[in-house]
Amino acid sequence: MLRFGLVLAIVMVIYWFSLSGYFDHPLLLVLGAISVLLVLGLCQRMKILDEETAPYLNLPKTLTYFVWLFKEIVKANVHVMRAVLSPGLEVSPKMVKIKSSPATEIGKTMFANSITLTPGTVSVEMSEKEILVHALLTEMSDPEGFEEMADRSAWAIGELAENRQAKGS
Structure with missing residues (x-):
């Protein structure tokens, strides 16, 4: 609990400094420090300082995931652009239910948001074990393609113990 509070305090101080720009007043x-302590006190009292609410502790994994996601977004952009600009117009929308493997709410949300960020797919509905996805193209609706x-989204927030290389990075 103390570890999460300490890391949260450091993150909030860095964030406050980066936004305020006041280093010599x-x-x-003092008011910034009081604000940080007040927020930490409220978080402690509400008992919300835990691993799930501190995903920034896995920052290297999360950054690695975002680099991979950026590459996937670029590839999907090119794929959708080719389909839409082709004379035959290959667009064939489809709804598909895919299994949501992340266990925590933040993991499921990160996975659903990653689907929506990828061009040609939108997360429509999220349940406990599944996500309903609208895919613009048939080849984008393969449930195995989302595995x-x-x-990777579960790994990025520390849900998977195995290494990224074990997944065939």
Whole structure:
């Protein structure tokens, strides 16, 4: 609990400094410190400082995931652009239910948001074990195609113990 509070305090101080730009006004520095302590106190009292609410502790994994996701977004952009601009117009929308493998709410949300960020797919509905996805193209609606994204999003927030290389990175 203390570890999460300490990391949260450091993140909030860095965030406050980056947004405020006030480094030489003692009153503002004291007020910023009081604000951080107040938020930490409220979080402690509400008992919301835990691993799920501190995903920034897995920052290297999360950044690795975002680099991979960016590459997938670029590939999907090119694929959708080719389909839409082709004379035959290959667009064939389809709804498909896919299994959501992340266990925590933040993992499921990250997976669903990653699907929506990828051009040609939109997360329509999320239940406990499944996500309903609208796919613009038939080849984008293959449920097995989402398994790597589910595994990588779970790995990024520390849900999977195995290494990314074990997944055939």
